Amino acid sequence: MLENSNPTRRDVVKAAGVATAAVAVAGLERAPAILKVHAASDQMKYGVIGLGGRGGYLLKHLTKVDNGRCAAICDFDDAKLDKAAATIGTSPSKYKDYRELLADKNVEAVIIAVPLFEHYQITKDTLQAGKHTFCEKSLVFKPEEIHALRALVPQYPKQVLQVGLQRRYSKFYQTAKELVDKGVLGDVTHIHALWHRNPGWVMNGFNWRLYREYSGGLAAELASHQVDVADWIFGGSPEFVIGLGGLDTWKDGRDVFDNIQLIYQYPKGRKLTYSAISTNHHLPILNNTRPEFGEVIMGTAGALEITVGDGESTMPTALWYREPEKVTAAQKAEGKAPATSAGASYALGGSTKGFPIAMATDQLVVGPNDSFLEREKKHAQRWLYGKGIMADDEERNPVETQMESFFNDCHSGGHPKADLEIGLRDSTAVILSNLCMDQERRVYFKEMDTLGADVTAPQMAANLAASQSSYTKSLAAKKKAS
Numbered sequence: 078m079l080e081n082s083n084p085t086r087r088d089v090v091k092a093a094g095v096a097t098a099a100v101a102v103a104g105l106e107r108a109p110a111i112l113k114v115h116a117a118s119d120q121m122k123y124g125v126i127g128l129g130g131r132g133g134y135l136l137k138h139l140t141k142v143d144n145g146r147c148a149a150i151c152d153f154d155d156a157k158l159d160k161a162a163a164t165i166g167t168s169p170s171k172y173k174d175y176r177e178l179l180a181d182k183n184v185e186a187v188i189i190a191v192p193l194f195e196h197y198q199i200t201k202d203t204l205q206a207g208k209h210t211f212c213e214k215s216l217v218f219k220p221e222e223i224h225a226l227r228a229l230v231p232q233y234p235k236q237v238l239q240v241g242l243q244r245r246y247s248k249f250y251q252t253a254k255e256l257v258d259k260g261v262l263g264d265v266t267h268i269h270a271l272w273h274r275n276p277g278w279v280m281n282g283f284n285w286r287l288y289r290e291y292s293g294g295l296a297a298e299l300a301s302h303q304v305d306v307a308d309w310i311f312g313g314s315p316e317f318v319i320g321l322g323g324l325d326t327w328k329d330g331r332d333v334f335d336n337i338q339l340i341y342q343y344p345k346g347r348k349l350t351y352s353a354i355s356t357n358h359h360l361p362i363l364n365n366t367r368p369e370f371g372e373v374i375m376g377t378a379g380a381l382e383i384t385v386g387d388g389e390s391t392m393p394t395a396l397w398y399r400e401p402e403k404v405t406a407a408q409k410a411e412g413k414a415p416a417t418s419a420g421a422s423y424a425l426g427g428s429t430k431g432f433p434i435a436m437a438t439d440q441l442v443v444g445p446n447d448s449f450l451e452r453e454k455k456h457a458q459r460w461l462y463g464k465g466i467m468a469d470d471e472e473r474n475p476v477e478t479q480m481e482s483f484f485n486d487c488h489s490g491g492h493p494k495a496d497l498e499i500g501l502r503d504s505t506a507v508i509l510s511n512l513c514m515d516q517e518r519r520v521y522f523k524e525m526d527t528l529g530a531d532v533t534a535p536q537m538a539a540n541l542a543a544s545q546s547s548y549t550k551s552l553a554a555k556k557k558a559s
Contacts, residue, residue, distance in 0.1 A: 121209075121484040124149035124184040126175045126199060128157040131213055132190035136164045138388075138476045145186070145484040151178045175199060179206040186237075186487050188480075189213060194291040194544050197222035197537075204233045209487040211480070213241040214305075215297040215507045216500035220529025221537055223501050223508075230497050237486045239479070239493035240500030242305045244385055246482060247475040249393035250306065252434055253374060253383055256397070257310055263378025263400070268310060268349045270303035271362075272370040277355030280329045283555035287331035290544055294333030295322075295353040296510040299370070302385075304506045305499065306372055307341065307349040314502050315341040315349070317521045322514035326356055339510055360384070363396055364431070382431060388474035396431030 123145050125132055132152070139147065147165040151172040152158050158171045172178040179187070179202060186209035189199050197217045203210045217223055230238055244250045257265050272295075278286055285291040286298055293301075308314060318341045322334035339351040358368045362382040371384035383395040479495070486493055505525050513520040 119488075120144055120146040121186050121487050122146050122148040122183055123186040123188055123484070124151065124169075124178045124181065124208075125161070125188045125190065126151045126178060126203075127189065127191035128152040128154070128161045129190070129192075132188075133157070133161060133164070135188060135190055135213075135476065135480070136161055138474055139480055140165060141473070141477050142480045142484070144481055144488075148183045149178045149181050151175045176202065179203060179208065184208060186211065186484070192285045192291050192548070193218050193293055193297055194285075194541070194548075197226060198541055200226065200238075201229060204229065204236055204238070207233075207236070209237040209483075211239045211241065211483050212500070214500070215293055215301045215504045216240050216497075217504045218293065218297075218508075219532075219537075219540075220508055220525060221532035222529075223504060223525065224530055225534070225537070227497070227501060235490070237483065237491075237493060238497050238500075239483045239486070240495045240497075240503070241479070242302065242495040242499065242503065243475040243479045244302060244306055245309065245494040245499075246479040247385055247393050248471050249383060249395050249434065250309075250385065250475075253381055253395060254309060256381060256434075257374065257376070261379060261397075262374065262376030262381060265310060265374060265376040266347050267375045268307045268347075269373040269375070270300075270307065270349060270351050270371075271360060272299040272303065272353045273358050273360060274353075274355050274369055275358040276327075277335065278331075280327075280331065282559060283551050284331075285548065285551075287329075287333055289332050291548060292333060293507045293511060295335075295337045296339075297507045299353050300337070300339065300351055300510065301503050301507050303351065303370070303372055304341065304349065304510075305495075305503050307343070308499070308502060308506075310374055311343045311347055311349075313344060315343050315506065315522055317342055317519050318506070318510050318513050319519045320351075320510060320514050321517075322511075334514065337510075337514060339513075341506070363394065367391060367394070381434075385475060388476055393471045393475065395434045397434055398429050398431045401429055 121144060125136060125139075125147065128136070128150060129152070136147070136150075139145065147167045147169045149170040149172060150158060150161045150165070151174070152161070153173045158173075162169055162171065170178075170181060170183070172181075175191075178184060187203045187206075189196065189203065189210065189212040191199060193215060196212055196215070197219075200210055200212045200216070217226055256262055278284055280287065286294070292298070318339055320337060320339035322337040324331070324334050325336060327335045336354040336356070337351070339349075341349040341351070343349070359365070360367050360369055360371055362371050362373055363384060367384050367386070371382060374381040374383065378400050380398045380400075381395055382398075384393065386392045386394065482491075483493065485491060505522060508528075509520045509522060509525065
């Protein structure tokens with residue numbers, strides 16, 4: 078932890094020379110990149126299984142990733158196949174059965190973007206087919222799948238398995254982690270995470286995310302991203318989770334909660350509080366300039382408000398707040414603090430202003446025409462530079478960064494930032510979060526050691542087959558109704 082996490086003007090002046098040099102070097106090292114077009118032989122040939130909302134979203138961003146080439150796509154819907162082929166523009170082979178795509182020798186890596194209940198089986202089949210595997214979060218759906226996948230993956234050490242937790246690939250979130258690790262925020266004890274929507278998911282005929290047979294609900298589709306942030310910042314998994322969920326507003330046939338409130342306790346008493354609702358999209362952080370989702374990381378020396386943005390019109394951003402200096406006994410004696418009663422304490426400076434994290438391309442030289450607030454912002458950012466806290470501009474959607482990283486790792490044998498264990502820990506949090514709300518009790522994470530361990534492979538196969546049959550019938554009913 079830093080001895081002094083509140084920069085004085087002397088600190089800033091002392092750091093200015095180092096900061097200016099750092100900015101100059103950063104400017105040279107981080108000059109605007111020219112997109113390198115990889116030769117066809119350098120591109121990882123991949124297939125995409127599942128072309129619905131998420132699969133279509135990934136394909137749109139994969140058009141901006143040049144170290145991979147889409148060789149095949151798979152969905153049972155002809156319209157989705159045609160739309161996906163037009164989006165990616167590489168004349169991919171089209172399949173309606175994912176097993177046919179896995180048999181395609183031209184496919185080296187597979188991206189899985191199917192409904193959650195099918196993640197485990199398709200991930201298993203993809204690995205066994207000898208393909209590198211990217212699976213969207215949440216990695217698996219049921220407790221028994223956690224045990225089965227943990228046992229399976231080590232049998233395929235030459236294949237990359239990456240999970241779609243893209244915040245780990247965001248330069249802003251990496252900088253947030255660096256702020257924590259370098260002690261700039263002091264002892265980080267609490268994280269507040271929110272994902273507020275209005276109206277959230279709607280039925281729209283048939284939406285698999287609204288049914289427990291296929292979906293983990295808000296915990297899987299939203300909270301999984303933000304619990305992963307807390308795991309990353311705190312450096313481990315929770316000890317237990319408590320919470321409440323309700324199906325209070327949307328009486329449209331869904332059986333997943335439309336709002337959830339959760340508290341996770343981590344080692345050393347650290348806590349993550351979580352809120353997901355579907356009746357208001359207000360985000361009470363970042364000066365109310367962003368809607369829906371974000372996190373507040375709070376430590377004894379400061380706080381950070383951060384969001385990944387939607388990756389379209391809004392990119393990741395963050396505001397850093399310093400804790401005000403505490404009043405000392407000497408200051409009280411000199412009359413520099415208000416009189417107190419019953420030992421009440423005060424803090425100098427009152428509320429603090431949030432400063433954007435400095436980017437390496439920012440111009441931080443204080444100019445004669447700068448306003449007071451602009452000067453203070455630049456001083457604070459230069460102080461961060463002096464502590465070695467720098468980040469590039471987040472010029473790309475982290476989804477594109479994570480996919481580019483996946484293909485690079487496939488080529489080089491590198492290790493993903495979001496690997497098997499990170500994915501399984503995240504899925505564990507999702508499963509136990511739903512369990513604590515359903516059973517209205519404190520659920521300990523150690524319960525996963527035995528939860529689902531007695532379910533056999535034939536039982537897993539039978540359960541999946543039943544869900545697939547039900548899912549197919551529901552889709553057929555939707556198609557008929559439309």
